[in-house]
Amino acid sequence: MSCQGLSCREICAFLCEYLEGELPADRLRVFEAHLRECPPCEQYLKTYKQTILLSKKCMCPGATKPPPCPEDLVKAIMRSIHPQAGGGGGGDCGCGGR
Amino acid sequence: MHALRGLRGPRISFRPVSVRSEGMHRLYGVGGDSLGPDAPGAGPGPIGNRILSVASPGHPGSATGSIEAGPPVGAPDESALLVRLRAGDGDAYEQVIREFGGRLLATAQHLLPNEDDAREAVQDAFLSAFRAIGRFDGKSRVSTWLHRIVVNAALMKLRTKRRRPERSLDEAAVNLDGEGHFEHPALAVHETAGSSLDAETMRSRVQEEIERLPEEYRTVLVLRDVEELDTAETAEVLGLSTSAVKTRLHRARLALRERLLPYLGENGGEGQD
Secondary structure, three states, X not given: OOEOOEOHXXXXXXXXXXXXXXXXHHXXXXXXXXXXXXXXXXXXXXXXXXXXXXXXXXXOOOOOOOOOOOHHHHHHHHHHHOXXXXXXXXXXXXXXXX | OOEOOOXXXXXXXXXXXXXXXXXXXXXXXXXXXXXXXOOOOOOOOOOOOOOOOOOOOOOOOOOOOOOOOOOOOOOHHHHHHHHHHHOOEHHHHHHHHHHHHHXXXXXHHHHOOOHHHHHHHHHHHHHHHHHOHHHOOOOOOHHXXXXXXXXXXXXXXXXXXXXXXXXXXOOOOXXXXXXXXXXXXXXXOOOOOOOOOEHHHHHHHHHHHHHHOOHHHHHHHHHHHHOOOOXXXXXXXHOOOHHHHHHHHHHHHHHHHHHHHHHOOOOOOOOEO
16 A cells, blocks of 8 residues: 555654654654554554553552552661661671671 | 661572672762763663663763653652651552553563563662652653663663674565566565464564564564664664664565564454454
C-alpha cells in the first residue's frame, strides 16, 4: 500500500521519531496522512505504543508507590558508613566496629 | 541523633568482594575533583564509561562530572534534610536510605538482573553519595541526584562484568513487500485473540523478555522507557551518540514488540486480574 508517498517501511523506521515529536512539520503531515490511510500501519503503531507502556508498567509495578527498601539492605548500608549504626548483629560486616 | 563523621568503615558486601578505594566514588562523578574527559572512567565506551552528570533535571550537563550545575529546582522541604545530612546526622542518612532505597534498588535491578549486583550497586551509590554530600548544592532533588548515582553505579558493574561479545539483535521481522509496504493488512498483526494472561504472569513475561534482550539494547530500553531518561542523558551515560541511542531503542522496542505480540490483545496487554 502506498500512502501519501511514504512506504510502510518508512513508517516503521520513523516510529521512534514520530512518538518523540521529532519529525519535521512537513514530514509529520505526510506521516499522519499515511497512518490515516493504512490500517496495518495504524495497528503497528498501536502495538508499538503498547509495548512501550508495558515496559514501563511491568518493570515498575510500584511506580506510584515506591517499594520499601529491604531492611537488611538498610542495615548493611548503615553499617558500611558507620560500623556502630544499623542496629542488630553486624556479624557479616567483618568491620570489627568501634 | 548520631553523627556519622568521616563515613569510615568498610562497605558491607553481600558476597566476598574487596573493598574499593577512593576511585570508586570518583567514578560516580561525586568526588572532590571535577571530572573531565581525561579523568578515570570518562571517555567513550560501550557501556558505562561515561560519567552521568548529576546536574538537575533539564540540564543533563557535560561529562565534567560537576554536580553543582543546573537551575534551582530542589524542593524547599529538602533543605532541612540536606542540612542534617551535611552535618553527618545518622538519622538523616537512615531516613534517606529508607525513603529512596526501595526505588533505587528497583532501578538497579532493571539494569542488573543479578540481585547481589543490584544491591551492591545501591550500597556503593549511597556510600558515594554520603561521602560527597558536602558538594551537593541541592539545586536538584535529592532523589534525582541519587538516581543518577545509582544508574552510574549499575552501569559500571555491567561494564566490569561483561565477559563475552554482545550478540547482535536481528532486526525484527516485518512482513513487507519489495517496495516496503505491508504485503497484506492481516500480516501487520499476528492472528491472535490476544492471549489472556493474569497481570502477574504478564508482568513476569515482559520482564523475562526484556532481560532476554542483548545487554546493549536492554540498557537503552531500560534507561529510556523505564527510567525515563531522555535521549541526551542516555547517550551521555552510555557514551553513545544520540543517533545510536535512537537506533538501539527503536530496534529494542521492535524486538520486544515481536516477542510480546501474542499477548497484545484489544486490552493492550494489560493482563487480567
